[in-house]
Amino acid sequence: MSEEETVSRRTLGILLLLAASALAGLVLGQWFYSLFLKTVPPLALSSFNQAAAHAAFLLYGAVAGLAIFLLSLLAVVLSRFFEEPESEAQEARPASGGGSSRR
Secondary structure, three states: OOHHHHHHHHHHHHHHHHHHHHHHHHHHHHHHHHHHHHHOOHHHOOHHHHHHHHHHHHHHHHHHHHHHHHHHHHHHHHHHHHOOOHHHHHHHOOOOOOOOOOO
């Protein structure tokens, strides 16, 4: 695998993570808006308030999606610090192919 393929895979993975987290955030905002509509009596809402609330909940969802993306990206970046180097991982493996003898 060449370095170009690695970079493009990484970029593709980040873009997929961004799209999935944005979609999750917007779905969350839409779900909260539907809960808002079920909770607030229709006589208490004007059409302007209803439209403004919808925009506010979708904006909240977009911000939540961005937060999900950033936390996921942070987890991916920090996970590299907790991986074992290849040489230590090979030394830690037992020489025999069998499992442990504990009962």
